[in-house]
Amino acid sequence: xxxxxxxxxxxxxxxxxxxxxxxxxxxxxxxxxxxxxxxxxxxxxxxxxxxxxxxxxxxxxxxxxxxxxxxxxxxxxxxxxxxxxxxxxxxxxxxxxxxxxxxxxxxxxxxxxxxxxxxxxxxxxxxxxxxxxxxxxxxxxxxxxxxxxxxxxxxxxxxxxxxxxxxxxxxxxxxxxxxxxxxxxxxxxxxxxxxxxxxxxxxxxxxxxxxxxxxxxxxxxxxxxxxxxxxxxxxxxxxxxxxxxxxxxxxxxxxxxxxxxxxxxxxxxxxxxxxxxxxxxxxxxxxxxxxxx
Amino acid sequence: xxxxxxxxxxxxxxxxxxxxxxxxxxxxxxxxxxxxxxxxxxxxxxxxxxxxxxxxxxxxxxxxxxxxxxxxxxxxxxxxxxxxxxxxxxxxxxxxxxxxxxxxxxxxxxxxxxxxxxxxxxxxxxxxxxxxxxxxxxxxxxxxxxxxxxxxxxxxxxxxxxxxxxxxxxxxxxxxxxxxxxxxxxxxxxxxxxxxxxxxxxxxxxxxxxxxxxxxxxxxxxxxxxxxxxxxxxxxxxxxxxxxxxxxxxxxxxxxxxxxxxxxxxxxxxxxxxxxxxxxxxxxxxxxxxxxxxxxxxxxxxxxxxxxxxxxxxxxxxxxxxxxxxxxxxxxxxxxxxxxxxxxxxxxxxxxxxxxxxxxxxxxxxxxxxxxxxxxxxxxxxxxxxxxxxxxxxxxxxxxxxxxxxxxxxxxxxxxxxxxxxxxxxxxxxxxxxxx
Numbered sequence: 076x077x078x079x080x081x082x083x084x085x086x087x088x089x090x091x092x093x094x095x096x097x098x099x100x101x102x103x104x105x106x107x108x109x110x111x112x113x114x115x116x117x118x119x120x121x122x123x124x125x126x127x128x129x130x131x132x133x134x135x136x137x138x139x140x141x142x143x144x145x146x147x148x149x150x151x152x153x154x155x156x157x158x159x160x161x162x163x164x165x166x167x168x169x170x171x172x173x174x175x176x177x178x179x180x181x182x183x184x185x186x187x188x189x190x191x192x193x194x195x196x197x198x199x200x201x202x203x204x205x206x207x208x209x210x211x212x213x214x215x216x217x218x219x220x221x222x223x224x225x226x227x228x229x230x231x232x233x234x235x236x237x238x239x240x241x242x243x244x245x246x247x248x249x250x251x252x253x254x255x256x257x258x259x260x261x262x263x264x265x266x267x268x269x270x271x272x273x274x275x276x277x278x279x280x281x282x283x284x285x286x287x288x289x290x291x292x293x294x295x296x297x298x299x300x301x302x303x304x305x306x307x308x309x310x311x312x313x314x315x316x317x318x319x320x321x322x323x324x325x326x327x328x329x330x331x332x333x334x335x336x337x338x339x340x341x342x343x344x345x346x347x348x349x350x351x352x353x354x355x356x357x358x359x360x361x362x363x364x365x366x367x368x
Numbered sequence: 369x370x371x372x373x374x375x376x377x378x379x380x381x382x383x384x385x386x387x388x389x390x391x392x393x394x395x396x397x398x399x400x401x402x403x404x405x406x407x408x409x410x411x412x413x414x415x416x417x418x419x420x421x422x423x424x425x426x427x428x429x430x431x432x433x434x435x436x437x438x439x440x441x442x443x444x445x446x447x448x449x450x451x452x453x454x455x456x457x458x459x460x461x462x463x464x465x466x467x468x469x470x471x472x473x474x475x476x477x478x479x480x481x482x483x484x485x486x487x488x489x490x491x492x493x494x495x496x497x498x499x500x501x502x503x504x505x506x507x508x509x510x511x512x513x514x515x516x517x518x519x520x521x522x523x524x525x526x527x528x529x530x531x532x533x534x535x536x537x538x539x540x541x542x543x544x545x546x547x548x549x550x551x552x553x554x555x556x557x558x559x560x561x562x563x564x565x566x567x568x569x570x571x572x573x574x575x576x577x578x579x580x581x582x583x584x585x586x587x588x589x590x591x592x593x594x595x596x597x598x599x600x601x602x603x604x605x606x607x608x609x610x611x612x613x614x615x616x617x618x619x620x621x622x623x624x625x626x627x628x629x630x631x632x633x634x635x636x637x638x639x640x641x642x643x644x645x646x647x648x649x650x651x652x653x654x655x656x657x658x659x660x661x662x663x664x665x666x667x668x669x670x671x672x673x674x675x676x677x678x679x680x681x682x683x684x685x686x687x688x689x690x691x692x693x694x695x696x697x698x699x700x701x702x703x704x705x706x707x708x709x710x711x712x713x714x715x716x717x718x719x720x721x722x723x724x725x726x727x728x729x730x731x732x733x734x735x736x737x738x739x740x741x742x743x744x745x746x747x748x749x750x751x752x753x754x755x756x757x758x759x760x761x762x763x764x765x766x767x768x769x770x771x772x773x774x775x776x777x778x779x780x781x782x783x784x785x786x787x788x789x790x791x792x793x794x795x796x797x798x799x800x801x802x803x804x
Contacts, residue, residue, distance in 0.1 A: 228696060
């Protein structure tokens with residue numbers, strides 16, 4: 076009897092969770108035509124200005140501007156469907172593969188517009204690597220998974236050099252000690268967390284400058300997640316990282332700056348410690364206190 | 369307390385009996401369903417067994433052939449050879465006469481002209497070619513006497529295979545009473561034997577069942593399938609890859625897709641008409657040639673291969689493409705290195721189905737003249753040829769009793785050809801298949 080009553084109470088509390096609809100967005104406290112906080116970074120690596128993304132008729136990103144600084148981890152948070160993944164995928168033009176997806180605005184990597192006609196998308200993706208939500212190793216051996224990128228980009232002159240790159244990448248992804256005896260084993264035979272670290276090793280093997288991570292831990296258990304987070308912190312020494320995450324704790328743990336997206340708008344961006352303790356926008360506050368999302 | 373009542377009112381009443389009844393019903397339904405499945409599988413297997421056993425029972429005798437032993441004298445005068453070194457003379461010599469002479473010696477009592485003819489009819493006229501080949505291989509046989517196993521006529525062969533009843537009236541059977549007497553005599557002297565029918569595997573078609581072989585049709589089928597495979601697999605796979613991976617999704621690609629699907633359902637004889645009009649009449653390619661047959665069958669199998677290949681490409685998880693693109697592989701590299709190997713087993717399955725279809729196809733080949741009576745075994749893609757299913761059709765149409773078993777035997781050969789081809793394809797697919 077007692078437990079039932081408690082459950083009902085819990086259910087009632089759930090029902091009260093606010094669902095903020097587009098109509099409500101027009102209320103003054105929800106206005107976000109101007110992003111709160113500083114979009115600028117001291118030492119910007121990627122500079123994005125007035126980015127709009129449309130899927131056919133539907134606009135997925137509204138006029139977003141943001142800098143990503145060198146050697147910083149920027150976390151992008153927000154409720155499902157807020158456009159954070161879409162925005163991330165603009166940074167290495169993965170959206171090109173989607174039919175009728177159009178991107179406008181400026182996205183610059185080291186002052187070069189990556190959507191310029193002269194920009195080769197293959198070179199761009201070698202410079203801006205990506206780790207996906209679900210671990211997606213190739214159905215090949217562990218060695219081949221890591222060696223594939225360097226091989227197609229001609230990064231290794233000899234077999235020894237390639238071995239060295241593979242070893243180095245696996246070491247930096249914290250996977251070497253676990254797989255060094257079975258490099259010929261299929262990549263898919265690893266556990267979920269190991270597979271994701273293999274994917275990270277595969278990404279860093281082509282020595283990118285920026286690494287994009289699209290919810291890299293959402294399919295992993297807490298221990299594997301902790302390992303990846305540790306890894307992200309180490310990778311920051313050499314790479315610039317943009318990470319999309321659903322977990323606010325994760326954003327707080329790994330990032331220096333955090334950007335909060337809502338319905339395709341960048342609502343607020345700022346120092347992670349600041350944003351989580353003292354959010355300026357009503358929506359940000361509602362989201363990080365768990366009122367919706 | 370109140371929450372309990374609310375809970376009870378909204379939950380359906382669980383009655384133990386009702387639950388048991390439902391459970392029983394469900395189990396019965398599952399058992400019934402399994403039974404239906406078993407029955408249909410059993411029905412399919414039964415029909416297959418009946419079909420196969422009847423073909424095997426009918427076809428196996430064709431692999432045996434009756435031979436008659438005669439003492440042949442290679443008499444130079446009878447043969448009409450004056451110059452031994454002239455190979456033309458060796459070929460055109462009158463071997464028939466030597467055979468007749470041997471029969472005359474064997475059965476001196478037969479003097480009547482009509483009886484003579486009946487006696488000579490026991491030996492196949494293919495025996496002459498046998499003797500010619502013997503003499504050509506060994507000239508020292510000239511003017512010697514040899515005991516030779518000659519092909520029996522197809523009626524004699526049919527009789528020794530037990531398919532002529534001696535008890536029916538003489539006028540109604542192919543062999544007459546006198547012929548039976550002569551055969552009985554030969555048999556008593558152990559001058560009749562049955563042994564493996566090499567002719568069936570090494571000769572081309574013939575009007576005489578005992579001289580007819582499958583080799584011509586087999587080679588014709590082989591050349592045709594090679595042309596079909598070499599053209600339809602690369603074209604089909606390339607078309608599928610382009611449509612799936614590179615083509616913009618617009619009205620034109622939709623139109624192409626609809627047309628490909630429709631082509632797969634076009635009656636095959638239409639492709640034959642097309643082949644006749646385009647390849648033979650317009651491009652002037654040779655009639656009855658495996659090259660044209662292969663081209664026509666390529667048109668016919670392309671839709672099948674394209675549809676299967678597209679399905680195989682579609683089933684490759686998009687995450688693999690993203691992974692490859694994410695490390696900076698180009699669209700082309702992604703497709704060739706990752707999508708194609710993963711889609712290959714499915715593509716091969718489609719190709720096997722297409723090739724099996726092509727191998728069993730008759731109608732379009734009739735239109736381009738591959739139904740002609742061709743005795744020579746084709747040696748190239750442009751030689752006149754026929755194919756196994758057409759050969760089966762031709763033999764099934766022939767009146768002689770001997771062709772009945774040849775028809776079944778040809779079906780057996782076709783099945784073996786098909787099984788071998790499929791087996792190779794399965795091996796190939798296993799090689800490409802990655803379980804991880």
